[in-house]
Each structure stands twice: as structure tokens, then as C-alpha cells.
Amino acid sequence: MPWVKGLTSHQQEIPEEIMGELRETPGALRDGALMRKRLEEDGYVLVRGALNPDDVLAARAEVFGRLLEVGEVREPAIEGVSTGTSRRKELCDDLGAFWRSVCEGPVLRSVTHAGPMLDLMATLLGGPVRPFDFLWLRPMPPRRASAFHFDHVYMNRGTDHLFTVWTPLGEVPICDGPILLVEGSHKWDDLIAQYRGFDVDKDKSRPGHVTTEPVTLARERGARLITTDFHAGDVLIMTMFMLHGSLDNCSPQNRFRLSSDTRYQLASEPVDERWIGENPIAHGVGYGSMGGSRPANAAPIRR
Numbered sequence: 001m002p003w004v005k006g007l008t009s010h011q012q013e014i015p016e017e018i019m020g021e022l023r024e025t026p027g028a029l030r031d032g033a034l035m036r037k038r039l040e041e042d043g044y045v046l047v048r049g050a051l052n053p054d055d056v057l058a059a060r061a062e063v064f065g066r067l068l069e070v071g072e073v074r075e076p077a078i079e080g081v082s083t084g085t086s087r088r089k090e091l092c093d094d095l096g097a098f099w100r101s102v103c104e105g106p107v108l109r110s111v112t113h114a115g116p117m118l119d120l121m122a123t124l125l126g127g128p129v130r131p132f133d134f135l136w137l138r139p140m141p142p143r144r145a146s147a148f149h150f151d152h153v154y155m156n157r158g159t160d161h162l163f164t165v166w167t168p169l170g171e172v173p174i175c176d177g178p179i180l181l182v183e184g185s186h187k188w189d190d191l192i193a194q195y196r197g198f199d200v201d202k203d204k205s206r207p208g209h210v211t212t213e214p215v216t217l218a219r220e221r222g223a224r225l226i227t228t229d230f231h232a233g234d235v236l237i238m239t240m241f242m243l244h245g246s247l248d249n250c251s252p253q254n255r256f257r258l259s260s261d262t263r264y265q266l267a268s269e270p271v272d273e274r275w276i277g278e279n280p281i282a283h284g285v286g287y288g289s290m291g292g293s294r295p296a297n298a299a300p301i302r303r
């Protein structure tokens, strides 16, 4: 992945010396011990080609077909080119119901909640897997980014032995603003101690995210920010204490960056009730809190 001048996250330009590439782990797909080793060492494991690219592209087509209906992408929908506007509020009485129906699309779910994905996570976890029913869809509009956070604070009422899988739904080159990890942050015990046990739905006195100034943080700690060009079929597995956000979406084609993040644990372990069931309550309003495809002139997304 060549470094590209002008890459930003939350408008902070990322200098070459602190930008790095995610480590690849050939052979991880069928090797649970290797995945566990990488998660221990790095806090993440990048598994290239874990999913069938055609299935992933079909999920992309399903999602963007729905965003076409509400005027957020142009034809051909699969390209995901933003119109910069939305008719969602005008056309949908219930935005939560709209997002729920998109996130429960059968083609998308066949990628995230069945087949090779569950096999991969069973290999990692060493037993029958339970995914959270709630799925986070990220149609990230041009010029937007995710704030840097530990997932733990949003989903810590069940087992700690829980993993996030970030799945690009199509090609996500670095200019389209993929996920960005803070290298080595899973071992920053001092920072982790400030967030361990913090539950964003119980304690509203501070934000869930850690920062929207990743370059400042990386410089202070002598760390690098790492990502890669993602391809359809890749997945990135992370622990609950891997600090991450995203690059700004600077797509030259004005495309949405489309990805999902989903969570998996052993079926035998306690589960955080907010994220399971027919219509998970999430942070109180179910899928109503999802705002990922807001046009670029809307307020920045904080999480």
C-alpha cells in the first residue's frame, strides 16, 4: 500500500512516518491457533479472501439498491456514488424500520451471519458461534470518518471473549476511507484502564469515543496508524480493546465507503442483551440511531 500524500482522518493530515500497513496473515483462514496468536500479538487479524467476493458484491448491490430508492446514490447503484442528498426522511415514516430492513437484507445476512463467516469465527473461537443479531452498516459518505474508540464501551454486558469483524462490502481503497487502527493500542494498559467497564448507556458523563485527533494521539504515543487497501472477500477481526476509527472518505468518484461491522462470541457464553433478539434495543432506539448515509453537509458522525 503506497503512502498517499494528503490522506486525512478527521481533517488531520497523516504524515508518511506514522502511516503503516496492516499485517497480513496467510494461512489464517483455517488455523484458529494462528488467528489467536495474531490477536494476542497485534489486537487484530486481517484475513484476505475469507469470503466469496461474488457474495460480498451481491450484498453491496442489495444495500445500494435500497439507498437508490431513497435518492442517496446514483445509477448504477452498485457503484455507490453519492448524490449528496437524501429523500429518506420524506419517504420513510420510520427511519429505524428503514435501517432495520436494510441491515436485515437477506443477501447481506448470508454474508455476515452464515456460511464462511460463521465457519471462520468457529475456527477462531473453537466452538459453536453466536453472532450479535444487530448489524452495524457503514455507508460512510464522502468527507466523513468514524471517531476513534474501543468497542468494549458499547457492548460489555456479556462475555469479554467477543470479537468484531469489519467487512468491506466491495473494494475499499485507502482513498475511500477504510477503517484505521492505532497500532499497538491493545497493549496500552493506562488508556484501556480508563475505558474498561465504562458503559455508554449507563454513564452519559463522557463520550464513548477516545479521540477525533488520531494524529495527535499517535504522535504523543509514538505509534503508527495502520490500514490497507481492502478487497471484496477480506475481513478484519479485532479484539474489544483495539483502538480504531477511520480515514476520511476522500473518494475521487464521490463514492460511499460501504462496510459492515458485526460481533461474534461462543454460543455458550453470556451475551449482551442489547444486541440480540428480533429487534435489538441497541442504545435504546434500535436501528433508529443509525445515520451512516447522511449526506456530507450533515453533522459529523461521532461513532
Ligand SMILES: O=C(O)CCC(=O)C(=O)O
Pocket (backbone or CB within 6 Å): 138, 140, 145, 146, 151, 164, 165, 166, 178, 179, 244, 245, 246, 259, 260, 261, 262, 303
Ligand atoms: O467502519 C468504521 O468507520 C468504523 C467501524 C467500527 O467502529 C467497528 O468496526 O467497530
